[in-house]
Amino acid sequence: MAKEYISLQGKFYLSEIANGVAGAMRHIGNVPEFELEITTEQVEHQESTSGQRTTDFVLTKTTGVNFSGQLEEVDKENLKYILSGMQTDVTSTAVTDHSLGTVKAGEEIKLNGYGLTAVTFKAGSTDIEATKYELDSIFGTVIFKEAIAGPVTAAYTTGAVSHTTIASDFNKEYELFFKGINTATGDSMAVRLWRTKKSPETKFPLIHEELGQYEISGQSLSDSEKGLDVTLGLYGHVVTIPKAV
Structure with a gap:
């Protein structure tokens, strides 16, 4: 039986959401690191009949999906995204x-x-x-x-210059899309998160010995309407696309 391993590379895209609708996808450049984290808050129940006080039930109260990664390319739009800022062209x-x-x-x-x-x-x-x-x-x-x-x-x-403010715009939401290739199998893999919101917390190094890398993090917000469809999911989904035979 063939072993199923994953070694992913790929492209990330953001689509700004306005009035609940995701706009055009924007490739955000080379991303050397990116990961998703699933979080939960759980309540454990211990039974009192066996004398061992064992856990016999776990209630999941809340769930969450967080993301973190690094950006390397810093054009106007990425700079605005990293700094949670607003960009203005000054004449x-x-x-x-x-x-x-x-x-x-x-x-x-x-x-x-x-x-x-x-x-x-x-x-x-x-x-x-x-x-x-x-x-x-x-x-x-x-x-x-x-x-x-x-x-x-x-x-x-x-x-004429471009100004990008710092820590001044915290409300934008983006749909995130990943076009990935599993280099271990040749299959393609897509990841789609319906609503993401970047955390304003970041580090922005101003002195570099090598190429700059800029940390980003945030969370995925649920979309209750899409959650009604089991194929879409509340937060998004991962799609495995077999390679053509």
């Missing part, structure tokens, strides 16, 4: 008369934008020579090499 803006107050030599000052162009500084109505400051236009910072008499103002044009 280019012309800024005039941005007051920096009195500046001191060697202090680094953050301007209000990134990818700056057409940057000028004035002390009162007098232009400040470029030799008197060091500008990082990409990150929008400036260091004045000497003290400047009088309040300083800046003018510049900001670049």
Whole structure:
């Protein structure tokens, strides 16, 4: 008799749910680790007739399905998902008369934008020579090499960038779909979870020696309507698809 082993590889997809309907599937890139955990809360009953106080019945009060994994690809949508944030495209803006107050030599000052162009500084109505400051236009910072008499103002044009907020959107639900291949048998395996909600708890490393990996976790929520169909299940199901002969 052939032995049935499992060694899975595959692709993960998320479909954002709006008004109870799952939208288009989005491939979330390479996922080196992902696992499901089934949890229960049980009450054990001990009989009192044998003198051994044995457990003769177990009542399952609640069930749950949790997930955890790692993402490696961090595009706009994955970044928003990892950070439980909201993503906004910020357009280019012309800024005039941005007051920096009195500046001191060697202090680094953050301007209000990134990818700056057409940057000028004035002390009162007098232009400040470029030799008197060091500008990082990409990150929008400036260091004045000497003290400047009088309040300083800046003018510049900001670049178009993408902002992703941190820990600001906890309510989104996604359907999760896995297209897997069992490399031990050649069979295909699909996993479908009707409703998943990611936990906001995560770690987001900012320094890497190798490629970054970002932890995600959360839980699968039940769908009572689908649970009425034994082939669908309350939380979802696993489908084994035999390889073509």
